[in-house]
Amino acid sequence: MRKIFTSICLLLSLTLFGQFPVYTVETVPSPKDFAKGTASPTEVRNGYVSNPDGLLNQQGVEFINAQLDTLEITTGVQMAVVAVYSIGDVPASSFAVDLFNYWGIGDAEKNTGLLLLWVPSQRYVQITTGTGMEKYLTDADCGYILDEFLIPHFKDSCYSAGIIKAIWAVESYLDDPETRVELLTSFEKKTEPEWVWWLCWYITAMMIALIWLCYRSFVSVKRNEGESNDKAVERVQSLIGWMTFFTVLFPALYFLRKWAKGKETAIRKMPFNCENCGHEMQLLNESEEDQYLNAIQQAEEKVGSYDHDVWHCPQCQATKIYSYRLNTDYDRCAACGAVTMKLTSDTVLERATRYSSGRGCKLYTCANCGHITKSIYIIPKIVESSGSSGSGGSRSGGGSSSWGGGHSSGGGAGRSY
Ligand SMILES: [Zn+2]
Ligand SMILES: [Zn+2]
Incomplete structure (x- = not known):
């Protein structure tokens, strides 16, 4: 009898649990995806609540959405509410952080995102804050909001009411005029990480260039066995060309270049048999x-x-x-064959306008035989530089159709009920 009862219980719980899928971070339907038409059509039209198991009723979801839309418009804070029956054995707190970052809730620069995750199978609810949000809503604040405003309603099985009360409590924390101004105006751009990134790149690239040039110098700046002086000098000169290029970026190479130049002269004067x-x-x-x-x-x-x-x-x-x-500067003269031909005059025959191209004439004169070569060339039409078209810098406001790309490093609090 006892055995039968246990099996019935097991069967019952299996069917009950079997109704709901076990979600992973990747499979929780994003309410923003629905806006793009990729989520299930049973999902309510909105951008903030993921309720795939129907744990919250329709009116509740609509009301929560309206509240969160207002929250984003008035404070710039993007908050998501996720109600999924089961996430398996994964702790809800770490699941929330992973989901937060997977979706990228909140403004990417300010990181003022929020996520409220409710997992009935674990009887657990969690508020996770974006890294920029921790300043306004500490972990203790999150815990207090859950304890005082959400849990009492959850204990009465009034889930939507609990969530709405929690949202209102969050709003009250941000209700300070100074906080609102701070949240809505863009923070000063944190240029340092980018700057450090470029510096790292610079140092890495220069180290590679330096090592390569030093190695090449060691291998190449000499006259090889049986090599003629002019061929050796040519090789060294091409290496010096690279050094000149990199010296602009990495002035310390000046000394290597100077050394190579000295070697070049020495190789040129090196006796041979x-x-x-x-x-x-x-x-x-x-x-x-x-x-x-x-x-x-x-x-x-x-x-x-x-x-x-x-x-x-x-x-x-x-x-x-x-x-x-x-x-x-000298080219080879077609008449005498000496490399003594140089540009001696460059005159504009017809000026270019905005409507037509112009013509110019270059004269090359040979310093050896006096031969003159004339070269007519085209001057391209004047292109008026188009004024920079004002790009409409749109601030991510309310009712945005995507998550902002925000990040959380695990701030917030969770409660069992
Ligand atoms: Zn001889
Ligand atoms: Zn000539």
Whole structure:
């Protein structure tokens, strides 16, 4: 008999419990989702109450919604009410924090969100506050509100009434004029976390750049076995180019760059052996080298587009010329072949207007042979910079169709009843 009774009880409780799903943070229907048309149509039209198990009656839900809508309009505080029969064995207090953050209740910047979670299977009710809300509504305040205003009604099974009384109590805590002004005006933007974030990025990027450049310098700033001086210098110069780029961002690289520049000069003057006889070659000075340079090379040295190093073997009289680019303003002349061609004039032939493009003419003159090249180019139409269109900065006001992105670090209080 006893056994039968137990089984009946078990069966009864199973059917009873079986009516309601066990919710997880992800499966609690968001009343804001309903506004987007994704939640179940039995859900009441609103934005604040999640009542999927129908634990609160229709009138109660509508009234709570109206109260919470007013609360958000008048104080900017977004409060959600969630009534779910079961969340399994998960403690309601931690479930509330997880749900709070999953939905992102309250303004993302001010974090003035609130969540009232009621879990009848645990006979537990919890108020969770957003991190910005703790200042106005302490954990003790939340406990007091539950004890004084909500629990007495819950004990009489008047759940909607208990929740409404709790909401009114919350409102009374925010009823101070100074508090209202503070809640409704945007807080000063907390720029520090972003600033720290950028600094971390900067330091990380610079450390990587520094390590890479130091490593490359160690590997690369030298003349390799069998490598010619000009090829080694070219390699070092490209590395110096990177150093110059990063020096702007990270001034300490100036010293590495200076060291590399010194090495570059040393590599250029590093003696090597004659290809013919193996005797060490000698670098000729500016006056000695001219007899070994042709007219084009001499012209290039004269304008400074190139520096040609002449190496001479004292034993077999062989010569080796290495050329180094200096002034990059010069181009190669189509007539004489020397890199001695430079822009000498740039005139506007037709001005560009807002309606038509213009034309200009560039003249390049060769310093060696006097050859002139003319280049006509198009000047683009003048585009009027459009005035910045005022972006309507909308403050998240009442009746918003989404949660604000707020965060809670677990403030609030819970009570069993
Ligand atoms: Zn030789
Ligand atoms: Zn020329």
